[in-house]
Amino acid sequence: MTESLEIATKEYQAGIAAFERGQYRESVDRLQKASALTTGNSRLGGKIQIWLVTAYEAAGQRTEAIALCEQLKQHPDSETSKQGKRLLYIMQAPQLKRPTEWMTQIPDLAAIADNESQVRIGSGNNKPKQPPQPEFVDLSQVNTQDNRFIWVSLIAIGLTLIGLLWIA
Template sequence: MSNSASAIKAAEAALDKGDYNLCIKIIDPLLLSFSTATPIGSQLRLLKVTAYMGLGDEQNAINICQTLINSKDANVRQQSKQLLSILDAPSLPRPSNWSVEIPKIEMESSLKSSSRKPKRKKKKVNHPPTGPTKNLDFGFSIITLLIISLLAFLLSGCVDISTNLSITSSNRLKISLDIDSISSKSIPWQIEFADNLAKENSVFKIQAEGNKQHFESPTIRFEEANELLQQITSVVSNTSGFNINKPELTTTNRNWIIGANQNLKIYFDLRELPKVPGLKLNLIIHGIQNKNNFKTQPLEPIFKKGLTSLPLKIGQINQLEVSYWKWNQIAVGLILIISLILISLFLQTFRLNMGFGFPELPP
């Protein structure tokens, strides 16, 4: 392990123990070697902000956060904005009626007067026996664990998740993922999901703006799209703690030279996903607008502005089947050129047969 890595570990250990001065003392020499633009430099400055907040030095913490707002890393920018919103929050004055002043009581006179009073004997009250203490049933422990897990998920906030499929050719498409928080700020689940997806070395490129996240893939084949959808589902399961079955995407392609007949089937098994208030899942398809091309269960698709939106129903199996035709532009162009040449030859032959020869010079 390098000296910088060991120093960062020591600073984190000091921060965990509450020794904020030692944490700042370890970090300060490292800041000379790592600028704000480097990932290690951003991590060190975030640790220093936490230490300043522990010491109550809010002004120095605000100054460091303001330098991290312009970082190239979207996660660093998001964390610095969240810390600034906490540091800039106004401190509300405490009303006087919230506290009770206890007057001074002269204890000597009260003790003397109490010592003169005869002591009364306390009557013993015999309570009925309650029996041996019983352990909690196993079912009670399971119900309590489920309630705590559900509350933890609900308190983290609810989101609107939309998966977009843009079909670019007969065997290629783009996948994009939009995650929008109902609250005005990004919830911890969104940040953790982006971090876990980055650890999987995914082809997605992330764009974060406020409480919205946009993940977009390059143009890929249908086989690669199936693997990418399963990767997304696996990361969502690990982040949320719910066991979600992986989706299945199957395609059949018939090539007829001038075009291709494509049949796309998608299965989303959401029976294991519990119903969470405020959670919305949607599948959006670009480029296909004919209602007759779609077969869906259990909900009907929504057609608007050139998009086809399919809301997914939690607790059931959602099925989508799309059949469409893609023209081969090169083949169509060649057929059109050959047709024009044949028509031109036919007209020329017909003109000669009618007695109209080629133009000649006068004798």
């Protein structure tokens, strides 16, 4: 029994690690193996099943995730039962519609072949970049009329300095 518990713990940890790397299918497989090696009513079994719900959802297996949450609502461990109810509530909540202008489109990089990206990297265009050339300003376009703001600010600064000297 302890050997299967050790294997279950290793599969559980590997499932969490796969989930954190974004490998959701592998995470589901590992967590299913870990769940099969433990009793579902134990505290560890509950933790594994909670992670399995999250992995199911991330892998796009929503119906399996909801079905497992329904089972977890009756789990003997009160913390696991609460988490199961919370996850079920979240998954059954209505999806909000977001305007398209709120969202950023991320291009699909899977269409680029691996060798194509390597060809671009090693294409031999290793010339050093030239520093950017300075832009010259056309002085005939510059407004050179007198700006009264400068004179007002200089007078204000002068009066402030005189006032400070008089107080000191």
